[in-house]
Amino acid sequence: MSATPPVVSNVGFDNTTLVPAGRPMxxxxxxxxxxxxxxxxxxxxxxxxxxxxxxxxxxxxxxxxxxxxxxxxxxxxxxxxxxxxxxxxxxxxxxxxxxxxxxxxxxxxxxxxxxxxxxxxxxxxxxxxxxxxxxxxxxxxxxxxxxxxxxxxxxxxxxxxxxxxxxxxxxxxxxxxxxxxxxxxxxxxxxxxxxxxxxxxxxxxxxxxxxxxxxxxNRRSSELIKYAANSFLAVKISFANEIADLCQALGADSERVLSGVGLDSRIGPAFLSPGPGYGGSCLPKDVSGLVAVAQSVGLPATLARATMQVNEQVRVGLVAKLDATLGGLAGARIGVLGLAFKPGTDDIRHSPAVALVQAMTTAGAVVRVHDPLVAMGTTPGERVEDPYEVAENADALVIATAWPLYASLCPERLKQAMRGRVVMDTVGLVDSDSFAANGLRTYGVGSGQPLVFHPVIWGPLSWTLDEADSMAA
Ligand SMILES: NC(=O)c1ccc[n+]([C@@H]2O[C@H](COP(=O)([O-])OP(=O)(O)OC[C@H]3O[C@@H](n4cnc5c(N)ncnc54)[C@H](O)[C@@H]3O)[C@@H](O)[C@H]2O)c1
The missing domain is CATH 3.40.50.720 (NAD(P)-binding Rossmann-like Domain)
Structure with missing residues (x-):
């Protein structure tokens, strides 16, 4: 081969500026x-x-x-x-x-x-x-x-x-x-x-x-760049989930809080939304890989370990919230929307959605599942073809993957099909106001009714006022 061959395809994006490789090899x-x-x-x-x-x-x-x-x-x-x-x-x-x-x-x-x-x-x-x-x-x-x-x-x-x-x-x-x-x-x-x-x-x-x-x-640095980059993304996700939990306990609005944080150009908005935790074939594996690497050279990898722990807790917390909201999961009928670890793929490796389905099934719930791409028969739960079918006689709906299709579901139709009123939107996809207008109660990571509400408005002041008072005394 001598001349550089042309770029021939049109793959749905502007590749007119694509420069061929240095030399055909x-x-x-x-x-x-x-x-x-x-x-x-x-x-x-x-x-x-x-x-x-x-x-x-x-x-x-x-x-x-x-x-x-x-x-x-x-x-x-x-x-x-x-x-x-x-x-x-x-x-x-x-x-x-x-x-x-x-x-x-x-x-x-x-x-x-x-x-x-x-x-x-x-x-x-x-x-x-x-x-x-x-x-x-x-x-x-x-x-x-x-x-x-x-x-x-x-x-x-x-x-x-x-x-x-x-x-x-x-x-x-x-x-x-x-x-x-x-x-x-x-x-x-x-x-x-x-x-x-x-x-x-x-x-x-x-x-x-x-x-x-x-x-x-050098080679070690290159190998570590990949582990460190994926671990940092996981840290951001777990941090967002930790702040979202704090928002819920304090009565703050997690969506606004995290948007406000992400608007700082030093931080950025990507990977800073509350959700069901990171999954897929890369992030979980690469964070645990980083911990293993650190351990092998005698370092604690404290932040990476905490990231994994928070990721685990967020799923446990979601199932506990559903359990508390429904007054028990045993025998409850749950409709789950989404199985893929994120929208746009049929990959379910380490999918948070699959983990949620498994946890709810283990707790005795009867689970029906829809996903537009994931092949039938690959996961627990009864699979259905139509997203509205998961709502039939359901006590609760769980939106587990942010497929755009689910954002446009009609809340009125869902409510008519369901026997309960609870929607657990783990990915922050739907408009909770329009669901509320149709009588559906939406919960999410860091949103919905606070499980515990402390009247904190006096708390922070009392910390210093108490100190000042005791100093004056
Ligand atoms: N999937 C991602 O988004 C992604 C992104 C970046 C990096 N990575 C990394 O890239 C690597 C591959 O990931 P993947 O998701 O493509 O994996 P995969 O499991 O989807 O694909 C691996 C393929 O290699 C084939 N294979 C295994 N041994 C072989 C051999 N000796 N000869 C020929 N074929 C063989 C398997 O049959 C399989 O089809 C992993 O280390 C992963 O961490 C993955």
Whole structure:
């Protein structure tokens, strides 16, 4: 290949300013999950020739049939465009995937173990097999989220069959968000590259357009940036939930309070709304991974631990609030709207909605569930096709995922279908005034009637007045 191939797709956003990658390269992508499949299709869009290696036979068959096994806006169009352009192919043959490649992006899963440490077995296996299949010098680029030190450890495992080939390992963590992965790929806040040799940094940088903000550092720093960034987002979410609880106890308006806090440009509004806690395949795993990493070097990770604790408490608190409001959950009929860990995806890994359904079912509630994307039969609770169906004879409704569809549900129809009047809006989606006008009582994290109300107006003054009085005495 000589000239840079054109950008060919229209994936639903303005990509007219997209700069092709530094130089078209032969790229192998290992693992066709959210990260790998997005990277493979987007790298093809940037002009690279991409061979994607996927070990799961069902997933591979889906991909080869031109279908997309995950829900991501724009991905299907990109994949179709580059299967047609010939720049994107799928295989389960590691030799075919790696032959002639300069770089192999490792995008396999790093799920949490019960003790919070990440399970790196997929990554170790992929490293061994890809290194053994190298047909020349090869750079393994770790896009999976891994603890600091992993790239160095993987390099010890990476043994090419021909000892004259050099197989090196670089870090290039992925920051995409599920449900907007393609958009995020093409609009990165930063590309982080961790290497121990400047030449390798240049090679990884050539995968991306030259005008993208790029930060090059050593491998441990790069690996830690990803853990620290996700942990900080989780801290913000737990902080928002803690403040929301305080608002409820004090009779303050949590929505206004957190908006007021987020308007400070040093803080920002993102991830600062009360809700059912963080979930998904990344934040819970990466916070517990950070704690495990800190523990391994004798540090307490106090803030990360507290973040996890608050996240757990918020779900327990929501179930307790529902229990108290209904006078017991045993035998109660609850309609749950939403199962995905956030709107726009069918991913239910560590979903707060699923945790709530499980907790309510365990407490003896009869739960009916609706989700517009999550496949039927994958979770507890009876599944229904229509959101209004969950309301039929329900004592309470729980809005557990902020699907826009649920914001436009008609409160009058819901009230007619329900036998109770309680709506637990855990994601702050609906207009509580219009629900109240229809006789429905809305509760949320940090909103609804305070469970305990202290007349605090005299409290803070009495702290100092008492002191002043006693000093005067
Ligand atoms: N999902 C996200 O939003 C996201 C965002 C940023 C970073 N990450 C990180 O990226 C990594 C991958 O996440 P994901 O959600 O894409 O995972 P995933 O589980 O959805 O996909 C991993 C894929 O790799 C395949 N695979 C495993 N071993 C293989 C092998 N040896 N050869 C070929 N294929 C193999 C699996 O079959 C699977 O399809 C994780 O470390 C995750 O923490 C995920």
């Amino acid at each position: 032969e790229v192998s992508v290992v693992g066709a999950g959210y990260v790998g499949l997005t990277a493979a299709a987007c790298m093809a869009e940037l002009g690279h020739r991409v061979r994607c290696l996927e070990a799961d036979p069902r997933r591979l068959a889906t991909l080869r049939a031109g279908e997309v096994p995950i829900v991501e806006p724009g991905l299907k169009e990109l994949m179709a465009a580059h299967r047609a352009s010939g720049r994107l192919t799928f295989t389960n043959d590691v030799a075919a995937a790696v032959a002639g490649a300069e770089v192999a992006l490792l995008c396999v899963g790093t799920p949490p173990r019960d003790n919070g440490q990440p399970d790196l077995r997929q990554l170790a296996a992929a490293t061994r097999e890809v290194a053994a299949a190298a047909t020349g010098d090869l750079l393994l680029v770790v896009k999976s989220t891994v603890p600091p030190g992993t790239c160095e450890a993987l390099e010890l495992l990476a043994e090419p069959t021909d000892p004259t080939f050099r197989v090196r390992v670089a870090s290039n963590p992925e920051f995409l968000r599920e449900s907007q992965a393609v958009w995020d790929f093409f609009h990165p806040d930063r590309v982080v590259i961790g290497v121990d040799e400047p030449d390798l940094g240049r090679l990884v940088a050539e995968l991306y357009p030259r005008n993208w903000p790029t930060l090059v550092c």
